[in-house]
Amino acid sequence: MLSISNVDEGTKSPGDGDDIDPHEDLIFAPFVGKIFATSDDAFDFYNAYALLKGFSIRRRNNYKSSKLGDVSSILFSCSKDGISKKEKDAKKTREDGAHERTPQKDRTSTQTGCKARLRIAFLNEAWKVTVFYDVHNHALVISPSKVRSLHSHRSMSPEVVDTIKGMYAQNIETAKIHEYLKVRNGAKKSLKFKRKDVSNVIASENRRLVGIDVETSLVYFQKKKEEDAEFFYDVEIDESGRLKNMFWVDGRARRAFQEFGDVVTFDTTFQTNKFSMPVAPFIGVNHHRMSIIFGIAMLRSEETTSFIWLFETWVKAMYGKKPQVIITDQDAATRIAIKVVFPNAVHRCCQWHIMRKAREHLGILYNSKKGFEDDLKRVINRSMTVSDFEEGWRHMLKKHKLENNRHLKNMYEKRSEWVPAYFRGTFFADMSTTQRSESANSSLKIWTNNHKSMYQLVLNVEKIVDNIWEKESDEDIASMNVVPNLSSFYRIEKDASQVYTRKVIVVLNVSKFVDYKTISFGI
Incomplete structure (x- = not known):
């Protein structure tokens, strides 16, 4: 009962x-x-x-x-x-x-x-x-x-309880679970429980993990390691014996990093569990131009020492391979840790984050100074060289009489960390911002909330990772069986279609780059 x-x-x-x-x-x-x-x-x-x-x-x-x-x-x-x-x-x-x-x-x-x-x-x-x-x-x-x-008179059969737990594990809301059970039983009148009872089952399941949350997660990791010999996880414990930081990655991601790990984004701006521990995914892009997760970290604090531990642990998991380019937000602790662990990598700060912050500080100027917002974006995004940017920036400040604006001065002082002109010639794999990390965080928001335990979050992250691998497998099959639509009759594009996946071919519009006078058909 x-x-x-x-x-x-x-x-x-x-x-x-x-x-x-x-x-x-x-x-x-x-x-x-x-x-x-x-x-x-x-x-x-x-x-x-x-x-x-x-x-x-x-x-x-x-x-x-x-x-x-x-x-x-x-x-x-x-x-x-x-x-x-x-x-x-x-x-x-x-x-x-x-x-x-x-x-x-x-x-x-x-x-x-x-x-x-x-x-x-x-x-x-x-x-x-x-x-x-x-x-x-x-x-x-x-x-x-x-x-x-x-x-x-209110009761639930073991079958109903198991159904509720299973649906909750799939991140289905309490109200929707209750509605489903009403439909399955024919009508509301046939149910011997209320929506509150469904909530009580879920709350009981959450309470079950209190005090054993970390231990349950580690037991799960050990089980994964038994199933996948290349599954990797590590934890950092503080002086009191409590969990400080945690990282895990499956074998498929470790192998994929060897092929696609030249450029990664790393973002800690998303907090998703009841302990308010930032969840930090390492995101890359695969041969289908799809996001791929190269590991997940949970950090108790965003201190430099925590990032150094994480980056060193991540390199260990990736068999010693380091990224050539890493994109992050403008966090000072992350910047210092990158210089320590990845001294030879190109570090770029996310332009999207910087421009969002600029809107917060310059919003009044956008509205009061006609053409200022367009001029600012033009000098940032259309300057082909550093000298073009420097000259365009000075002209913009003089035109709008903003030489003494504090936020614009701060943006300029850090220009080499984020302005595109300073990164011409560097391969970014179509990832100039942490947008792919933002996309991953959006998925996390769908699957998790701040009431989830650490173990529940781990399980839901695994669902996201499995979904990524499933999509990659589907796209592998599609690339083998689907003939891509070519944009020209050039032999170079036809040959490229035999090497690259269909998602890459879509963006390789050869007619934009080939001179008709220098290439003959059928070569």
């Missing part, structure tokens, strides 16, 4: 057309002397009677034999038995007289002091009804559809 607490049982007579005839002869009523084989049988019988009559029951208390120590008597009562804490406090205040108690928060209660009850006693190896009082001091619920929602 599913235990539900703090339920508003409601006793209003409904008008939904399924009322019970209050004069119906209740032939299933208990009586003094009735025998039951077990106490559970007695509870089920009384509960079935309560369902028919329109109230809910609960197990009130047990009495133990002073000689044997075994339970000798059990009392089942109407769920409205007892007095609420609010009423007890009021009674105590009245008894205390002049002493005023501190006012408490007003809370609703379903208790009315109802004395309806059934007592059973263990006699002659069986349970016998010794007391049955069937008078209630409250209205009874005469609608079957409503009485089923009362405390003792």
